[in-house]
Amino acid sequence: MKPRFFRSIAAQIALLPAWLIVIFAYLGTIAWTIRISFTSTKVFPTYDFVGWKQYERLFATDRWIISGQNLFIFGACFIIGCLIFGFLLAVFIDQKIRAESVFRTIFLYPYAMSFIVTGLVWQWTLNPTLGVQQTVRNWGWQDFTFDWLVRGDRAIYVIAIAGIWQASGLVMAILLAGLRGVDQELWKAAKVDGIPTWRVYLHIIVPMLSPMFVTATVLLATAVVKVYDLVIALTGGGPGISTEVPAKFVIDYLFNRQNVGLATAASTVMFVTVLVVLAPWLYSQYFRGQRGRGA
Amino acid sequence: MKHMTKAMFGAAAMVALMVGSAGAAEKAEVIHWWTSGGEAAAVQQFAAAFNAAGGEWVDAAVAGGGGDAARTAGINRIVGGNPPTAMQFNTGKQFDELVTQGLLSPLDDVADAEGWKQHINPLVLAAVTRDGKIYAAPVNIHSNIWLWYSPAALEKAGAKAPTNWDEFFAAGDKLKAAGIVPVAQSGDAWTQVLTFNNVLIGAGGKDLYYKIYKDLDVDAVKSPEFKKVADIFAKLRDYTDSGMQGRQWNQATAMIVTGQAGFNFMGDWAKGEVIAAGKTPGTDVGCIPGLGNQEFWIGGDVFVFPVNKDPEATKAQKLLEKVLLSPEAQVAFNNKKGSIPVRDDVDLSKVDACAAQGIALAKAGNVVESTDILISPDVSGSFTDAIASFFSDKSKTSDDFVASIASIVEGAK
Numbered sequence: 228m229k230p231r232f233f234r235s236i237a238a239q240i241a242l243l244p245a246w247l248i249v250i251f252a253y254l255g256t257i258a259w260t261i262r263i264s265f266t267s268t269k270v271f272p273t274y275d276f277v278g279w280k281q282y283e284r285l286f287a288t289d290r291w292i293i294s295g296q297n298l299f300i301f302g303a304c305f306i307i308g309c310l311i312f313g314f315l316l317a318v319f320i321d322q323k324i325r326a327e328s329v330f331r332t333i334f335l336y337p338y339a340m341s342f343i344v345t346g347l348v349w350q351w352t353l354n355p356t357l358g359v360q361q362t363v364r365n366w367g368w369q370d371f372t373f374d375w376l377v378r379g380d381r382a383i384y385v386i387a388i389a390g391i392w393q394a395s396g397l398v399m400a401i402l403l404a405g406l407r408g409v410d411q412e413l414w415k416a417a418k419v420d421g422i423p424t425w426r427v428y429l430h431i432i433v434p435m436l437s438p439m440f441v442t443a444t445v446l447l448a449t450a451v452v453k454v455y456d457l458v459i460a461l462t463g464g465g466p467g468i469s470t471e472v473p474a475k476f477v478i479d480y481l482f483n484r485q486n487v488g489l490a491t492a493a494s495t496v497m498f499v500t501v502l503v504v505l506a507p508w509l510y511s512q513y514f515r516g517q518r519g520r521g522a
Numbered sequence: 523m524k525h526m527t528k529a530m531f532g533a534a535a536m537v538a539l540m541v542g543s544a545g546a547a548e549k550a551e552v553i554h555w556w557t558s559g560g561e562a563a564a565v566q567q568f569a570a571a572f573n574a575a576g577g578e579w580v581d582a583a584v585a586g587g588g589g590d591a592a593r594t595a596g597i598n599r600i601v602g603g604n605p606p607t608a609m610q611f612n613t614g615k616q617f618d619e620l621v622t623q624g625l626l627s628p629l630d631d632v633a634d635a636e637g638w639k640q641h642i643n644p645l646v647l648a649a650v651t652r653d654g655k656i657y658a659a660p661v662n663i664h665s666n667i668w669l670w671y672s673p674a675a676l677e678k679a680g681a682k683a684p685t686n687w688d689e690f691f692a693a694g695d696k697l698k699a700a701g702i703v704p705v706a707q708s709g710d711a712w713t714q715v716l717t718f719n720n721v722l723i724g725a726g727g728k729d730l731y732y733k734i735y736k737d738l739d740v741d742a743v744k745s746p747e748f749k750k751v752a753d754i755f756a757k758l759r760d761y762t763d764s765g766m767q768g769r770q771w772n773q774a775t776a777m778i779v780t781g782q783a784g785f786n787f788m789g790d791w792a793k794g795e796v797i798a799a800g801k802t803p804g805t806d807v808g809c810i811p812g813l814g815n816q817e818f819w820i821g822g823d824v825f826v827f828p829v830n831k832d833p834e835a836t837k838a839q840k841l842l843e844k845v846l847l848s849p850e851a852q853v854a855f856n857n858k859k860g861s862i863p864v865r866d867d868v869d870l871s872k873v874d875a876c877a878a879q880g881i882a883l884a885k886a887g888n889v890v891e892s893t894d895i896l897i898s899p900d901v902s903g904s905f906t907d908a909i910a911s912f913f914s915d916k917s918k919t920s921d922d923f924v925a926s927i928a929s930i931v932e933g934a935k
Contacts (some may be wrong), residue, residue: 269900270597270619284933289926290907377709377767379915465709466767466914468907482594485619486904487911 242408257498264491272487281492282299294471297383301472302451304387305394309447310440312391313398318428320399331403335396342393346517348459349389379469382462384409386454386470389461398443405439406432437508452501526713536574540666542710547578548737548838548871552558553599553609555592557585560794564858571851577841578928582606586769588712600625605828607838608649613649613822620826621652627836628655632843641865643884645820658847662861665788665819666716666892667723670809675702675748678881679784682753684699686814687725687754697784705758705909706774706783709767713774717756717787719893724814726751726891729870734927735896738935743928752920752927759916761785767914770896774796789821793860793876803860804875811879818883821892869871901934 267277285291288317311490320327337345351359353376363371375381409432417427433440458464464471473493480490550572556565562583571581584592593616596609609618620626633639633656639647643663650658665901669690671683681693692732694704707717723731726747733742742748763783775792777783779799786792793803799806811818825846827839845851852863853872861871862877862884870881883889893902908926912918 270601271623287912287933288904288907349766354765354768356763374764377764379911381766428804445838462767463710463912465711467711467911469911469915478594479590479903480900482597483590484598484615484899486903 241338246501248412250363260491260498261495263487267486267493268486268488270485270487271289278490281488282496285492285496288470290468291473291476292375293468293475294473297472298451298454299469300383301390302448304384305390305446305451306447308387309394309398311442312395312442314402314433316395316399317406319401321405324362331400334399337393338396340393342454342456343460345389346394349385350461355387376462377466379466381467382470386461390450390454390457393457394447397446401439401443401446405436409435450498480494489503525668529869538564547573547576548834548841549578549580550607550835550838550842551580551582551598552591552842553582555582555584555586555589558770558795559585559798560772560858560860563798564794564860565853568846568851568856571613571848571854572842572845575841575845576846577838583689587837590712592780600828604832606827607830607835608842611658611826612614612892612894613646613658613820613824614892614896614900615898616894617658617824617826618652618686618898620828621657621838625829626657627829627839628657629659629827629843630656632840636844636847637867638847641725641867643820643864643866645889646822646864649820649891650824657842658826660822660824660864661846662822662859663820663864663884664775664789664791664822664858664861665811666821667720667812667819667890668790668792668876669720669724670703670775670778670786670788670792671808671810672781672784672902673806673808674781675769675778675784678702678781680924681784681806683808683810684813687836691757691761691811696778698761700712702781703763703783706734706777706786707762707766707904708769708774709914710771711906713788713909714913715906716789717758717895719819720787720812721755721758722751723817723819723890724812725754727815728817728888731890734931737761740931743924743931748927749920749924752923755913756920756923759913784809789819790860794858797858797860798910802827802874809876809879811876813885815907816859816888818880819892820884820889821894851907875896897934901930904930904934920925 244353256385262274265277265279266273266282304307320330320334324330327354353373354359355372355374355377356360360371360393362371364376375385413431417431452476454472458470458472458475462470464475474497477490477494477497480486480493540934541620554565556562561775564825567582569581577739578840583696584595589610589612592610596606597620601855605625609636620733638656642660646660646663647656650656673683676693678695679693681696682689684690684693684930692721707713717920719731722734729749730742730745730751733739734748743811754925759771770793771788772795774783774786774862775788775795778800779801790809793809796803796807797826803809827843830836830839847865849865849868852865856863857872860877860879862873893905896904907928908923908930912923912926
């Protein structure tokens, strides 16, 4: 044990700054945030202890409940939508079409834009008195209605659509890399056997690409949890509070509404939720894997 | 070697320049949220006055959300130890915590020298005083309780300017029939809160307003008077258009300036937009200081001056405090802004017809303090959520609204 420790001492020293950052900057601030969420802090930290009061208020707040539901709706639509569209785009480009690089650039282009720009573009496009609805009405269809952006029960889907438009290109790029790695012999074999192309994709290629799908899903999922700027630019949380999301709740209470205690309680709940969702996956990835290797 | 000498000369010249400019003018970085046409023209008056007094105004305007974004940015910098020279707040409780933490400098020395205590409206002075010390420089008095209307649009629809809520809805129906948007409303939550307070004071009266925001009286919320307010506020939803979402307050005001809409509930800063469009408030755009009950709402803007370690910045702060409340700058700024000056020793003869109505109300004692003075930003935020979610969702009934306001008032005690 000892010689091995000394051998790796140089490596340990090299890793020290990283460890310090992890311990103080990440774990330390997480612990501090959780501590603050049990206090009555307004703007500046006070270290009293008020128990679960902030959490009770949090879950009695309509806006927080709506934020949670919205995150779920947005997350489901956004991830599934991006995976489907991204996959279709990747398959389309994989057909050895002409000017492939042009299409690839076009599809990936939205991803190069910030969420703020995406949000503004879609806000103008979908504003009933400025955008698509008014244009079609001006063409003569007076009854044409597309007002999802201003309807409280639909606006969250508009945000998901804007998100899908932006991030599908990324999924496409990841999956395309996977498709290009598929052995051409496989296609030839499938052709010889007379299997229709769509079945090859569905039953052979998709399972082969599952690591790519996992990568894409993880990237998209992190975007879901931190979604903030897209909502700000597209709806500002409106109509009313119908498109509020947890990240916006935290930011609003952190500064403008001057209730850091409640904001930290909200971020703690976000953190715990992410942890609960990730725990089974982490377990299967690391612990079960290790045991498997050990045996 | 030659290159290095050159570079060193260059650096030396740069340093000299920087030192030179620091000595020449007292730099003041000011965070504010006055970004619309009329507002920008108004703040320009302060900048010009400050520059003329030997300072150098560095504008740090942050747009959006009725000041939400600017306050977030400013508080963040103060807490982070890199404070601006001055930053804007609304008159009221928004900067309480900063005072408690000793992050703001008291202004009493300048205030005594400039006679603030004798000449500033006592309600405003009380709103910036904590434990006997003045912690903010109030620059204007704004009333939120205004109903603006387009005489041209009303005439086209064959309607008259209303004097009560029944007449208002009658006029609204005529406007609708004439194909004009009855109420130009912004989708921003704070503007919907403003509209609600218009209804609360106009239809419910001053007593009900104080019972709810000051006494936090749940029985008042459950009273028939408040139900009436909720019903009117609910009915207003049917008089707005589908373009509300994503519209800024100044775009809503522009709709009545151009006659595209009949009515707009907005504070008196709307006048700034009217003037910027080359129209005259009072004639081209009509004003009613509260429909039903007329009151003058005492709110407005203040500047706070964060504690600073840099003596140059402190000097700039003192100069800025003096300039902001000098009678000349007060008149120049407020005429552009649409508000009335906080000092009573300034020339009020040049105010427009609408401001004259407001001043008359204030003199008669028909005043209410703004919600920013009465409730904390936290409670105010809860009201905002409830009001905005009710106003933009027509499936919610006025009973739902009463219940949600009651639970906020209960929780705020």
